[in-house]
Amino acid sequence: QEAAKLPAKFETGVKVALVRQLASGDFFQQWLLGAQEQAKALNVDLRISDARNNNDQQATDLQRAIDQKPDAIIVDHGLAATVSPLIDKAVEAGIPVVAFDVETENPEVISIQQSDEDAGKRIGEELVKGIGGSGDVGYVYVAGFAPLDRRNRGWDEVKQANAGVKQVAKFGKVSDSTANDTQEQANAVITANPDLKAVLAPYDEFAKGVVNALEQANKTDVKVYGADISTPDIGVMTKEGSPWVATIATDPANVGRVAVRAAALKVNGDAIDREVLIPPSIITQDFLKENSIKTLEDLRAKLPDLNTQDTATADWIPKS
Ligand code: SR1
Known part of the structure; x- marks a missing residue:
């Protein structure tokens, strides 16, 4: 055409x-x-x-x-x-x-x-399901960034609806090296909270920092729920024994x-x-593994709806 x-x-x-x-x-x-x-x-x-x-x-x-x-x-x-x-x-x-x-x-x-508020709610609900409805949870959040504030409202809703979920720590840093800075803070949180069941880290740089800290502490039984997706993120999620079990992403x-x-x-x-x-879509570690998805290209082929080519367009705009 x-x-x-x-x-x-x-x-x-x-x-x-x-x-x-x-x-x-x-x-x-x-x-x-x-x-x-x-x-x-x-x-x-x-x-x-x-x-x-x-x-x-x-x-x-x-x-x-x-x-x-x-x-x-x-x-x-x-x-x-x-x-x-x-x-x-x-x-x-x-x-x-x-x-x-x-x-x-x-x-x-x-x-x-x-759709960040909804995204925060959906990944929060996935976490609650993953920990069987109750337990100690860490949360990575920095106020002032619109998507994080909106996701936070969704997570607040989930906490209100699930009294058994105990948020025992809130931490995180956004910087030019967010993953490293968040990892440093996560080290302390992991040590201080031995009963942690999961961490909600709704930004992929946060999630990568938490995953690194959990691996270093030998605590990969603590589940990580993130946001965003990329080829390197897929690598981290599908690595043998990865604690990053689900993400919500466009x-x-x-x-x-x-x-x-x-x-x-x-x-x-x-x-x-x-x-x-x-x-956004919920993308689980199981889904990535079952479908042998290794790259963002593979993921796009499996989930064509990730390309919202009818959003904000007109006849004169070339399709991508
Ligand atoms: C610091 S804000 C980071 C977020 O911005 C975008 O909305 C991405 O989804 C990322 O999680």
């Missing part, structure tokens, strides 16, 4: 600023690959900044993007207090804004997320493509819902 012609402004080239709070780790790398692939198909010049979790830097990057008057801005993560006022400023300047994993109330902004590259398509629709003046929710 012949690809539909791009609208005239895309034929000459559209500039989109991608302002990132974080870029290290599997999720963010895969997300960017998807965004770049979709941008190329749309003749979009994607101008990327990475604040490396420095919020002042992200504010500077976002202000710079506004000053350069791109055709659209995608804000990828960011503390509400840092990015919200600047998002409002961009909208006032007439620049379409797409926000991924950002808390914003601006009605003009397209807000994308991975395809990060698909989410990156959706963000760029949403920006393209706004640039073209096409209609798009203000809230775009990408549904």
Whole structure:
């Protein structure tokens, strides 16, 4: 089937600023690959900044993007207090804004997320099932990151519904080396809580840190429930004796493509819902092993619904 012609402004080239709070780790790398692939198909010049979790830097990057008057801005993560006022400023300047994993109330902004509250609830329920309904549980959480705050609301609901689940520790750190920093904290938590049955670590860098700590402590009977998926994550989950038994995930590259398509629709003046929710799937270690899934490519072949190619699209947007 012949690809539909791009609208005239895309034929000459559209500039989109991608302002990132974080870029290290599997999720963010895969997300960017998807965004770049979709941008190329749309003749979009994607101008990327990475604040490396420095919020002042992200504010500077976002202000710079506004000053350069791109055709659209995608804000990828960011503390509400840092990015919200600047998002409002961009909208006032007439620049379409797409926000991924950002808390914003601006009605003009397209807000994308991975159905995070529901994701937190579903992976929390999976944990409760996995520990037989009761026991000591560790929880990895850092407040202020929109997806983690939303997942936390889902987990809160699960705890309220399951009185036998005792959260004995809350820990974690988001940084440029989240897995290592979380692992350090997990070491102490594991030592202090010998009856731990499971850890909820709803971000793959958290989960990898906890898995490393459990392996070092020889405590791989403690089950880990995570979020996100990547080829390295699949390697960790399917390794002999891995404690990481389940994760809740979308395809990060698909989410990156959706963000760029949403920006393209706004640039073209096409209609798009203000809230775009990408549904995640529960992926268990058993499922990966039973289906001999070793890579994200293998997983995509087994779960084609991970590609939400009908989300935020139009006839003129090439299918991916
Ligand atoms: C620090 S926030 C990390 C999360 O952002 C994305 O939503 C990914 O799913 C990741 O878990």
